[in-house]
Amino acid sequence: MSKVISAHAVSVDGFITGRDPGAGRGLGDASMLFDWYFDGDTPSQVFGGFKLSAPSSRLFDALAARVGAIVAGRRTYDDSDHFGGGSPHPGARLVVLSHRPAPEITDRQRLVTTGVHDAIAAARQAAGGKDVGLMGGGVVTEALRAGLVDEVVLHQVPVLLGGGRPFFGELPEHVRLRLVEAVPAPGVTHLRYEVAR
Structure with a gap:
């Protein structure tokens, strides 16, 4: 059975x-969280344009190749300018979890308004046997509360931001x-964890 994984910088x-x-501002003043996507000399085999270090490339591409669908929260979706009508992952379908309508959803995306269980079920169906990735702190927290997460990957960048949106909400x-x-x-x-059951 496919796994549900969360991998965040x-x-x-x-x-x-x-x-x-926010929309048009992306991650605010935290673009350095993703410098490692472009600071290396090893092209990603999954994400065109990414040039990672050799150790990052091995881990990143192995994880990215496993993912067949992404569940993103509405705030992440809006802040990312709706992913241009597609998905944050070049080979994965996008499921947007929201409690309100999203008229900007395209035919390459799916909106689920009935909760995290249904969003992950829809993503599993879309993933074709591959893993489901979670995107956004709210979605990850909801999925952890529901006991649906199998792996948590932290791409920990050596910076203290001192503010912004925390990864995890209250559990x-x-x-x-x-x-x-x-x-x-x-x-x-890169820190890869299994959720202990």
């Missing part, structure tokens, strides 16, 4: 955006993680 102090993110109880892999690379440390 995050600051050491736990933020996935800087201050003042009703502890979620234990088991470290599977730690990959140090220029400008980022």
Whole structure:
């Protein structure tokens, strides 16, 4: 069965955006969270235009190749200018989880308004046996609360942003993680965890 994974670039102090993110402003003042996408000399085999370091490329491409669909929250969708009517991943379908209508949804995207369980079920169907990726702190937190996440990957960038949107929201109880892999690379440390059941 496919897995549900969350992979996000995050600051050491736990933020996935800087201050003042939003439509037309992207991640606010936190673009450095993604410098490692372009600071290397190894082209990504999945994402055209990405040139990563060799250690980042191995891990990033292995994860990206597993993903067949993405579930993104409405705020992430809006802040990312609707992903240009497509998906944040070149080979994955997009499912947008929202509690309100989204008239800008295209035929390459799907809107689910009935909760995280239904959004992940729709993404599993669209993924064709591949994994489902989660995008946005709100979606990840909802999926963790529901016990639906199998892996959490932190692409931890050595910066303290001091503000922005935190990766994780409040959870009703502890979620234990088991470290599977730690990959140090220029400008980022990749930490891959399994969610302990």
